[in-house]
Amino acid sequence: MDKLTALRAFREAVDQGSFAGAARRLGLSPAAISKNIGELEAHLGTRLLNRTTRRMSLTEAGEDYYGRIRRVLRDLEDADTSLTAMRAQPRGTLRVSAPMTLSLIALTPHIPGFLDRYPDVSLDLSLDDRRINIVEEGVDLALRGTDQLENSSLIARKLMVLDHVLCASPDYLANHGCPQHPRDLAHHNCLRFSLSGHANSWTFSRDGKETTVPVTGRYTAGSSLAIRDALRAGFGISLIPRIYVADDLTSGTLTQVLGDWQSNRTPVYAVYPSRQYLVPKVRCFIDFLAETLGPA
Known part of the structure; x- marks a missing residue:
């Protein structure tokens, strides 16, 4: 038994959810994947996977073993890649979602x-506010603004923090009044970004006390540019x-409201699949993002 191949076969079978998916990832046949996992189970003297004709699942022992060998394999791959990356130039097509x-x-x-700066790199940039599955869609890296990253196998690097501001036009405030407290928003037409995790309630803090208020309005949109318009x-x-509204606030097109209250701060991360090599084209783009978007 080639133990390293067997370990990789087991990891990929779990990650992909099938022997066929693991075979595609490793360039082997499904029969070879099955043989390697069978030999690994025989070597360990325990069953790692429950298999039926329709589904596959980890045993209790398999779940524990998967968590341990996944970290070991990642460290081995990172070690190999770090040496190669030192000599390699960034090249190839980079798929990014942002x-x-x-x-x-x-x-x-x-x-x-x-x-x-990197003439051998081509960039395929998909601009989409929805949260995609970067592994399933074959994306090398994604920018993600979120208050809380989901528990997953993705590696994340924090790039910046988006401060939020409550604002409206001078005409709107003249016609509808200026809120003096977050609870006053109950009487206003609140424009909501539908893809936000806090579309229907906004949180404010002052003097160490936090206030969350429900908000409603006649217009909800999946684009912050539409909200700005x-x-x-x-x-x-x-x-x-x-x-998004810095120039409008400076010019007076929009006016900040409740300026003595602090509102949402959303971190922005670069995320990428940990089970893939951090090839030079990805590494250099992460460094570019950190340079362009600034420190967190």
Whole structure:
């Protein structure tokens, strides 16, 4: 038995959910995957997987063993990759998924400079505010703004924090009044970003005390740019990342409200699959993101 191959076969079978998926990942046949896992179980003297004709699941022993060997294999792969990456030049097509508004405002103006710096790299940038499964969709790296990363096998590097600001146009405030306390938002047309984890309730803090208020309104959108357009038109009031409306606040097109209250702060991460090698094209793009978006 080639133990390293057997360990990789077991890991991939669990990650992919099938012997066929593991076979595709490792360039082996499903029969070879089955043979390697069988030999590994014989070597250990215990069953790692429960198999039926329709599904596969980890045994209790298999779950514990998977968690341990997964870390070991990752360390081995990282060690091999780190040596190769020192000699290799970034090259190939890099597939990246990123939120549309943040990218258009803070990232895409700098992309030509990145590609000039790395002439052997091509970039396939998908701008989409939805949260994709980067493993299933074959994406090398994703930008993700979230208050809490889901528990997964993804590696995450914190890049920046988006401060939010409550604001509206001067005309809207003149017509509907200016909130003096977060609870006053119950009487306002709140423009809500539907993909946010806090679309229907906004949280504010002051003097160490936190207040969460439910919000409603006639307009919900899956784009922060759409929310910004409605703010500019005087249609309502919204809690929106400051970077998206910084110029509007400076020019007076929009006015900050409840400025003595602190509101949401959303971290932005670069996330990528830990089971894949951190190849030079991914590493250099993560460094570019950290340089462009600034420290957390």
